[in-house]
Amino acid sequence: MKDPRENEDIDFMSAMEGVTRHKHDKADTQIKRSKSDLHNKQYRRQAAIQQEDKVIDGLSDEAVELVESSEELLFANPGVQLRVLKRLKQGHIPWEQGLDLHGYTVDQARDQLSKFIFEARRNKARCVIVVHGKAHSSESQQAMIKSYVNEWLKRLNGVLAFCSAQAKDGGAGALYVLLKRDK
Template identity: 45%
Template structure:
């Protein structure tokens, strides 16, 4: 019986050549540990420059009228939270006024403001965009752009037009994501 097994094995391995080295070829190049360490170090260095968010579209701006009320929430955000926001029941911790700015200046200022609010772990802010009709009779430009930008910004969970005492349809309360700093009690 054993001779039979041996002859079967010999028949199966006929033509196979023994390996001349004891290392497996994994096909990956050797990792440059110094380069990897420098890349990791560069990734941990914090920059004081505000975060510039690419991919925000100005190509399609949602046109809104001066008296239109704005309200929006990201998927997953409870409708009750946006209702509280609209009623002014979530206190805003910062405020920004974009009156009289060009669209590009308003955009830069808004992103810098959100960068600072994120760094400080702020939950809610007020953005005053105004609602003045333009000279050419078209709808408010800054209000329309803010309405569009806020929907695209990754830190924005939702927004709603303010109560009259805080600017009415000329301003929005904006609810922001927080990363919850270590040791902070909530």
């Protein structure tokens, strides 16, 4: 029985008939870079390092949509029962731990919030309070920490829901945060 590959070899050889072989001593694998390319590479590397510093636990310090200092916040992930959310809003789920972010920069607040939520979940807390303040100290000052906390809590792993606290616990300057319990 004849091997079918023999025909392929013959077809290839006849197709290559008349083609001359070009011989190289060595391929030029060096990429020529200008000083501006090297500078851009260093710039991109530095920017990537700085970008890593701006994101912790998926929380960025990039610009967020600002909320008013007196605005009531309310958020619930899908699956949170309306009855549970109502109890949280009324302050009927007692909070077990608290974090006060007064006086922190945005970066410090992000780090503290991330650590606090992680520790609270590790300690099996069901509900915590986060005091972010209202930024009423100056007319021109906006509620920056409140705005960031509003976005960060939506992204933090294990946060089921949050809402503005009752007046006795800080009102629009604080949030009750309902946490998922790991089994």
